[in-house]
Amino acid sequence: MDIFLITAPGLEGLLADEARERGFSVIETIPGGVTVTGDWPDVWRANLTLRGATRVLARIGEFRAMHLAQLDKRSKKFPWGDVIPQGATVKVEATCRKSKIYHAGAAQQRVEDALKHHGATISKTAEFSVRVRIEDDLVTFSLDTSGESLHKRGHKEAVNKAPMRETLASLFLRGCGYDGNEPVYDPMCGSGTFPIEAAEIARAMDAGRSRRFAFQDLASYDATAFDALRSPPQETVHRFYGTDRDAGAIRMCQANADRAGVTEQTDFQMKPISDITPPCTNKGLIIANPPYGGRIGNKKPLYGLYASLGERLKKEFKGWRVGIITSEQSLAKATGLPFKPVGPVVNHGGIKIRLWQTDTLH
Incomplete structure (x- = not known):
């Protein structure tokens, strides 16, 4: 699957270099991040080892949708249970660009309904985050596999004013x-x-x-x-x-x-x-x-x-x-x-x- 490594715009080339050094297969560099390919162990390794990535998104599926009814139907057919545990709490974020579905809020609501249909609970403070991108009528589902931002290494508690991440x-x-x-x-x-x-x-x-x-x-x-x-x-x-x-x-x-x-x-x-x-x-x-x-x-x-x-x-x-x-x-x-x-x-x-x-x- 495609794995998207988020970083601060302007630093994508440096993150791509780091990913290559660590043995990841880099597919493309776009504003805001780097796409690599791999499987679930590569997702784990990216989170664990990459120092420059802010988040690691796993692209778990995609399909075409020309209108909201189609998005609703195909989202409900999507095998969410293969990825997200039964009964999990989930939040959804949607963006639309150059697509017949242009209302991000409406798109977000359809995907939330599909997740509820599969037994998930929707919450803005959820443990799992599903990113929905609709571009040129192609719907892409990505799962945020990191949780907290990866700049939070887990051992730096004391910070001064305006620290560097x-x-x-x-x-x-x-x-x-x-x-x-x-x-x-x-x-x-x-x-x-x-x-x-x-x-x-x-x-x-x-x-x-x-x-x-x-x-x-x-x-x-x-x-x-x-x-x-x-x-x-x-x-x-x-x-x-x-x-x-x-x-x-x-x-x-x-x-x-x-x-x-x-x-x-x-x-x-x-x-x-x-x-x-x-x-x-x-x-x-x-x-x-x-x-x-x-x-x-x-x-x-x-x-x-x-x-x-x-x-x-x-x-x-x-x-x-x-x-x-x-x-x-x-x-x-x-x-x-x-x-x-x-x-x-x-x-x-x-x-x-x-x-x-x-x-x-x-």
Whole structure:
């Protein structure tokens, strides 16, 4: 079956690269995600191992429907019991595009009626989510197999203001060429997302090792087969560093790293930008998600912060390369860093952000 991997628009190419590296058969990349093919164990493996996917949808069926009566009839004939457990609670989301059935609300209601006909209970807070897409009169049913968004790894409880989601962090690391074989340093580390994610990548740890997924309640789930997909953590010689001027942020980082099982590979210290120096002798990647106007508020005071960061990096971090995520071109340029052509626009909670990165600093 087709399996659709959802990601933030702008990062589809990076997720497709990750999926290929992990042995998935990539069929196409479209705005908002990547389509791969496989069977149910591939669905489980995608949820467990892919660091950049936000959700994993299993496309469980499709048919043509030219009007609502046809949608109603064919939805009721659909073998829902083969996929969704008897008596399950389900929510339905529908979209219509370029189709004779153009009213998404009416389409949603017909599919909900079909599910009720098969014994399901409909609820907006349901354990299972069925996505209905009607495009060019083709109705596609997809089942959300993830449950909670996959950025919720299951071990990061403490967060600061406007945190970077783990799924985005992993793809931005990939976009900077990070593959686990060098140190990573975040000089404005907040709750520690980048160093922790980098440490997990270096140790080849399963992204979803600490959480449950919706597919574990499906009829097709085999617990023994799923457990066989889990990978033991690997060793790494590298360490991953974060500094922040706030003592509370450093405590959060340490607690999150402990829950993630990467305490020995991470090092968090309280330090203002004006005092940052290379945390180790090996050169590697500096990556930061500094405050920006749309995320924190007034951006005018931030120009000085960005300028100070750029000056410090140029002076102290020769031999390192830099990646900075921000919503404002003017803030990025305030660093004075020699950025390469900027990356694509990425939607992060309604804010348009981009990755600015340098080659090795000289």
